[in-house]
Amino acid sequence: MAKKTFFSVLALLLVLSVLLCGCSADSILSTLSIDVDTEDPAMEMVADVLGKEVTQSGLTSGAFTYLVFSDGTAAVTGYSGEEAVLKVPEVLDGHAIIALENKALYKSAIKELVLPDSLEVVGNFAAMYCEKLEKVTFGKGIKSVGVSAFESEGDNTKSVGKGNLTTLVWNGAPETIREKAFMYADKLSEINLPEGVRIIEEWAFAKCFSADKIILRDGLEVVGDHAFLKCRNVKEIVIPKTCKLIDVSAFYQCRSAESIEIAEGVEVLKKGAFEECSALKQITLPNSIKMMEPYIFYNCTALEACKMGSPEIMEKDIFTGTKQVVVTAPSGSTAEKYAIEHQVQFVAE
DSSP states (O other), rough: OOHHHHHHHHHHHHHHHHHHTOOHHHHHHHHTTTTOOOOOOOGGOOOHHOOOOEEEEEOOOOOOOOEEETOOOOEEEEEEOOOOOOOOOOTTEEEEEEETTTTTTTTTOOOOEEEEOOOOOTTTTTTTOTTOOOOEOOOOOOOEEEEETTOOOTTTTTTESSOOOOOOEEOOOOOOTTTTTTTTTOOEEEEEETTTOOOOOOTTTOOOOOOOOOEOOOOOOOTTTTTTTTTOOOOOOOOOOTTOOOOOTTTTOOOTEEEEEEEEEEEETTTTTTTTTOOEEEOOOOTTEEEOOTTTTTOOOOOOOEEEEOOOEOTTTTTTTTOOEEEETOOOOTHHHHHTTTTTTEEOO
């Protein structure tokens, strides 16, 4: 409760500051809409993710430091060696290595990272800002890739990342890829995730500028908000049947996307899901879609054809900025009513 009160007061002070500086109403509304996250990922350790208790810490084995959990397993907490190819061992001093702790390899100079099959969790910021890192191989046991685990430093003025990560090898499938896990990994040639990834959190692969494919596979349930924002060279996007939700601005400004394949099973498209995918000419939405929020295809300037079933809910401005789009759907459907009300061209199936 104390945290919420503090951030409420902070938000009020921000609004007062905006008013005093004479800013516009839009600025005031923007200030009021700030989504304050009171959960600090720096405070969440791998023990919390694993549900284990730390019994020993500050231990050393060669170039590695590590801690031990109550069940005898361990997490690497640091590395002081100079190996360009770092192979994290499965065992240190008789303890199975099941995690990389937060910031374990932060700003390391390694070029390649190989994780053992025993490793389940890559902690928050574990290999963040490793500018020389080119390749990561995940073992069979991987379950979670943490917040900003492999995030590269970005230069927003030039819209480029400073990292060199080009290759991800998945021998296992993490259930969760967390917030900003690979943000600004803009040398990745493609984003091709294994079957079994369940949740891709917000901004997970945002600004991966070089990737030309986004292939998501069965088992996926949620694509988080802004997850693939500004993956501007992506030409092909594949979303599997198990995915139920594509969240806010998930594929915002994927401007080269010519093919977006959404399998039967997807139910909700949130606000701006495919906003400014300006190379997209046609798309078929599955009959499973139940809800479409505003601005889903906002400024998809090349969009000519959208085929769909009859979603239960279609909100305003879904096709604003598309100009020439023709919606094809069953006669008498919600889509037909929407097209008539919003002056969108319509063809009955």
